[in-house]
Amino acid sequence: MAVAFVASGQSAAVGATGSPSGAGDFVVYGFSQSDVHEEDPQVYELDPDTTIRAIGKWSTAGDEAADYNFTQIGRYHAKGINFMGSGTASIIFPKDFATAQIFDDMSTRDADGSPVPHDEFGFPEPARRGNIFNPKYREYLLSWARIQVDGGVDGLNFDEINAGFSGGLKYGFNGNEGFDDYAIADFNRYLLAKYPTFTAADWSSRFGMTGDNILRRDVPAGDLAANFNYRDYLRAGGWNLDPLNAANPLAPEWGRVVANRMYAEDTSFTATYIRRYWKEIVDKMRAYAWRTRHRSILISSNGLWPYVDFNSVGMYPWNPDEQTPDFRGADYVPVVDGHLNGAKSLQSQYRYLKTQSVRIAGHVPVVVFIDWPNDMMTNYLNLPLQEKKDYWRIFGAEAYANGIFPAFHLKDTVGSPTATDLGMMDFFKTYTRFYKDHRAIFKDNEIGTQAVQVGAANVAASVLVQRGTGKRSIHLVNHNYGQGVTPQAGFTVKADLDSCPRRVSLISPDFPQPKSPAFSCRHGKLKLTVDRLDYYNIIQL
Numbered sequence: 374m375a376v377a378f379v380a381s382g383q384s385a386a387v388g389a390t391g392s393p394s395g396a397g398d399f400v401v402y403g404f405s406q407s408d409v410h411e412e413d414p415q416v417y418e419l420d421p422d423t424t425i426r427a428i429g430k431w432s433t434a435g436d437e438a439a440d441y442n443f444t445q446i447g448r449y450h451a452k453g454i455n456f457m458g459s460g461t462a463s464i465i466f467p468k469d470f471a472t473a474q475i476f477d478d479m480s481t482r483d484a485d486g487s488p489v490p491h492d493e494f495g496f497p498e499p500a501r502r503g504n505i506f507n508p509k510y511r512e513y514l515l516s517w518a519r520i521q522v523d524g525g526v527d528g529l530n531f532d533e534i535n536a537g538f539s540g541g542l543k544y545g546f547n548g549n550e551g552f553d554d555y556a557i558a559d560f561n562r563y564l565l566a567k568y569p570t571f572t573a574a575d576w577s578s579r580f581g582m583t584g585d586n587i588l589r590r591d592v593p594a595g596d597l598a599a600n601f602n603y604r605d606y607l608r609a610g611g612w613n614l615d616p617l618n619a620a621n622p623l624a625p626e627w628g629r630v631v632a633n634r635m636y637a638e639d640t641s642f643t644a645t646y647i648r649r650y651w652k653e654i655v656d657k658m659r660a661y662a663w664r665t666r667h668r669s670i671l672i673s674s675n676g677l678w679p680y681v682d683f684n685s686v687g688m689y690p691w692n693p694d695e696q697t698p699d700f701r702g703a704d705y706v707p708v709v710d711g712h713l714n715g716a717k718s719l720q721s722q723y724r725y726l727k728t729q730s731v732r733i734a735g736h737v738p739v740v741v742f743i744d745w746p747n748d749m750m751t752n753y754l755n756l757p758l759q760e761k762k763d764y765w766r767i768f769g770a771e772a773y774a775n776g777i778f779p780a781f782h783l784k785d786t787v788g789s790p791t792a793t794d795l796g797m798m799d800f801f802k803t804y805t806r807f808y809k810d811h812r813a814i815f816k817d818n819e820i821g822t823q824a825v826q827v828g829a830a831n832v833a834a835s836v837l838v839q840r841g842t843g844k845r846s847i848h849l850v851n852h853n854y855g856q857g858v859t860p861q862a863g864f865t866v867k868a869d870l871d872s873c874p875r876r877v878s879l880i881s882p883d884f885p886q887p888k889s890p891a892f893s894c895r896h897g898k899l900k901l902t903v904d905r906l907d908y909y910n911i912i913q914l
Contacts (some may be wrong), residue, residue: 633676
């Protein structure tokens with residue numbers, strides 16, 4: 374269990390529309406995604422501040438305003454819940470467009486100029502990825518986003534903005550994708566801007582360009598017949614099946630796209646231009662909402678992105694958040710032999726997400742959700758009921774303990790059991806009440822650098838410092854676990870602080886009333902005894 378020390382706070386701010394006024398007010402997130410015409414009554418039971426994405430535009434479902442059930446937005450607002458619209462920003466099908474030629478034009482292409490199939494999804498119809506470098510594709514995304522804004526959504530979540538660069542199963546996910554005419558014309562512009570003084574001799578000596586295919590300033594960058602054509606260059610070098618090969622001198626300039634991540638330090642071509650086009654989409658939608666609805670909207674996307682109001686990070690295997698021997702990345706739903714591995718801590722992984730998000734997007738909230746369909750979601754769904762609850766008591770709490778937020782899982786769109794089906798709703802309603810009642814503690818925190826010593830094993834400790842107020846709190850998460858938690862009692866907590874607190878209180882979602890533990894502090898060295906730690910405790914200073 375987790376225990377916290379804190380004082381009771383106020384409810385979420387509510388704007389004139391009846392929805393929460395901004396992401397900075399959100400403390401309780403839900404994950405419930407429905408098709409655009411559907412509604413999930415579980416959301417009203419949980420009563421979160423927001424869901425990550427309440428509805429999701431998919432294929433042709435969401436092309437027309439009549440496809441949507443916008444009347445539910447009023448019911449969200451009556452409960453003070455923010456309504457996030459959303460849609461896939463990358464997966465496309467032939468039926469999504471009027472002609473096969475348009476579908477081809479909207480599709481990503483490999484280094485031979487052929488559309489890249491994505492049969493790995495196993496859909497009954499051919500799937501491809503949409504090309505964000507194509508201005509007509511960006512307008513296609515804006516077209517359904519405008520419909521959702523017209524319908525009254527409070528925000529938009531664009532899912533998988535940069536997913537069209539993996540190469541898919543056909544190329545073993547080696548990055549052979551995104552080499553269409555639009556992208557390689559922009560690549561020319563990028564290189565010309567980055568190397569403004571380069572001569573033909575420089576292009577040749579630095580990158581091995583040849584006289585019949587060399588970058589020129591006196592020819593339009595998009596004239597791929599008369600100017601440099603990167604696909605021809607790749608073919609000549611023998612890299613057209615593996616364009617990111619280390620032997621390719623231009624591969625570092627092109628860059629390696631990491632799905633659902635836009636790292637601040639990445640200034641390669643793909644990062645620079647995807648970032649630019651993402652900002653264009655965000656700016657246009659914010660401007661459209663102001664012009665037509667006279668209001669602001671919230672923006673999010675799957676992963677870590679700039680220009681958002683909050684980052685919603687899907688937890689799935691093969692993620693880039695931890696370097697592991699099996700390349701699966703951070704194990705966000707740790708399971709051993711079908712049982713929850715509550716002995717594992719996710720503190721370092723959560724802190725990594727928090728730190729990266731600050732670098733990328735500034736001080737916006739970060740919320741994690743179990744993405745689907747994948748084996749992390751399957752592992753969660755297959756846990757015994759008590760261990761499902763323990764997942765949130767341990768790893769949901771550990772998210773809060775490290776300055777980010779969990780999204781409590783209610784429903785997906787692929788027919789998996791819902792929270793109600795699983796017998797989780799009563800637990801969710803009771804458990805999240807604690808965070809609502811103490812919301813002032815959990816908003817806008819940074820990870821403190823103060824050292825904390827805990828006189829008990831298997832306890833993850835952290836210090837959070839609230840931006841603006843400077844209020845401090847110590848968070849303790851119990852990982853003394855083996856198919857069930859073993860509470861710990863009568864242990865000391867020591868912390869080196871900048872100054873001594875005048876009083877200390879202890880709160881927890883695991884006991885009903887705050888406690889006032891005895892403590893001592895001299896020259897910033899705090900010492901107190903925790904009488905009991907079930908899952909999660911917070912010491913408010």
